[in-house]
Amino acid sequence: MRANDEDILASAEEWRRAGRDVAIATVVETWGSAPRPVGSRLVIDGEGNFLGSVSGGCVEGAVVTEALDVIESGAAKLVSFGVADETAWQVGLSCGGRISVFVEKVA
Amino acid sequence: MKLETLAALNAARRARRAALLVTSIADGTERLVDPAALATDPLAAHLDLALRTGKSALVEEGDAQYFISVQTPPLRILCVGAVHISQALVPMARQLGHDVIIVDPRTAFATPERFPDVPLYAEWPDAIIPELGIDRYTAVVLLTHDPKIDDPALHIALRSDSFYIGALGSRKTHAKRVERLEAAGFSAESIARIHAPIGLNIGAVSPAEIALSILGEITASLRLKPDGSRA
Structure with a gap:
C-alpha cells in the first residue's frame, strides 16, 4: 500500500472518531486483468460517501450498496464481481477481469 | 475492523x-x-x-x-555524495516511487541549485545519519569515493537493518575498503552485505547509466529471494 491507500485508512479513522458509521472494502483477490491490485481499499460512510477505489470506477457503486448492508447488519461479507457473475453483467468489469472484495464494518 | x-x-x-x-x-x-x-x-x-x-x-x-x-513504509534511498550520479539518480528514483535523501559535508557539492526539492544535508555522515535513521526500508548508496566521507556512513549502515548497501569504486578500491573495515572489527559476513563495485553489470558509462544500474540492483534486492528467484 502506498500513500493513496494509506490516506484512505487515516480518513476511515477520522470518520469513525467523528461518530460516522464506516465500512472498509478491500480487494482480496483478483483474476485476469483487474484494474486495481490486491490490497486496494474503498472507505464508505453510512450515507454512501466514499474515498479510494477497488476497481477504478467499474463496481464502486455496487460495493457501496454492499457496504451499506454491512453497516446495517454488522456482519462482514465477501463479494465477487466479474464477467462470469450474473450481477456483474450490469455492474461488471469492462476489462474482463474478476475481483473479490471483503467488506467489513469499523466497530 | x-x-x-x-x-x-x-x-x-x-x-x-x-x-x-x-x-x-x-x-x-x-x-x-x-x-x-x-x-x-x-x-x-x-x-x-x-x-x-x-x-x-x-x-x-x-x-x-x-x-x-x-x-510498508515508502522505500528511502540515503545517498552519501552530492555528486553527478546522485543528480541523475534523484528523478529516476522518484519515478520508482522512492524517497531520496542526500548527505555530503562538502558544501560546494551539496547545493540546492544542484539538488532542487531534495532533502539535502551538508553535514558529516556520522553527525546526521543517526538522526535520519536507517531502517529495513532504507537503501544506503555511497558515492563520494572518499573514505573520509564514505567509511563513517558505511559503519553505521553495516550496523543497521538496511536492505541494500552499495559503494562506488573499483575492485581495487573495494579491496582497500575491506581491509579498513576488517581493521575496524567488521566480520566477513557483515562486509559481504556491501554491493561493490556498485550496480548491476550493464556496462554503464555515463552518470545516468550508473544511476540506472544502481536502481536496478536496489530493485533486485527488494524483489528477488536470496537465491535469485522471484519472490
Whole structure:
C-alpha cells in the first residue's frame, strides 16, 4: 500500500472518531486483468460517501450498496464481481477481469 | 475492523514501521502480527513473503481463508555524495516511487541549485545519519569515493537493518575498503552485505547509466529471494 491507500485508512479513522458509521472494502483477490491490485481499499460512510477505489470506477457503486448492508447488519461479507457473475453483467468489469472484495464494518 | 486496529495501522505508518494484519474471511475476526516476531506464527511463511514483497494476499490454512494485509513504509534511498550520479539518480528514483535523501559535508557539492526539492544535508555522515535513521526500508548508496566521507556512513549502515548497501569504486578500491573495515572489527559476513563495485553489470558509462544500474540492483534486492528467484 502506498500513500493513496494509506490516506484512505487515516480518513476511515477520522470518520469513525467523528461518530460516522464506516465500512472498509478491500480487494482480496483478483483474476485476469483487474484494474486495481490486491490490497486496494474503498472507505464508505453510512450515507454512501466514499474515498479510494477497488476497481477504478467499474463496481464502486455496487460495493457501496454492499457496504451499506454491512453497516446495517454488522456482519462482514465477501463479494465477487466479474464477467462470469450474473450481477456483474450490469455492474461488471469492462476489462474482463474478476475481483473479490471483503467488506467489513469499523466497530 | 476494530477502531483500535485501524488506529494501530495508522500509528505504525506515521512511525515508518511495517504492519501486518491477518483477517479471517469467514467471520471478520482479525489480529495484528508484530513483524519482528512472526517466526512463531502459524502463518509465518505467508507473513514473511508478504513483508518482503510488500504484497497483500489471500491465503489458505487448513479449511480457513485469511487475508494478510501488509503495510510498508515508502522505500528511502540515503545517498552519501552530492555528486553527478546522485543528480541523475534523484528523478529516476522518484519515478520508482522512492524517497531520496542526500548527505555530503562538502558544501560546494551539496547545493540546492544542484539538488532542487531534495532533502539535502551538508553535514558529516556520522553527525546526521543517526538522526535520519536507517531502517529495513532504507537503501544506503555511497558515492563520494572518499573514505573520509564514505567509511563513517558505511559503519553505521553495516550496523543497521538496511536492505541494500552499495559503494562506488573499483575492485581495487573495494579491496582497500575491506581491509579498513576488517581493521575496524567488521566480520566477513557483515562486509559481504556491501554491493561493490556498485550496480548491476550493464556496462554503464555515463552518470545516468550508473544511476540506472544502481536502481536496478536496489530493485533486485527488494524483489528477488536470496537465491535469485522471484519472490
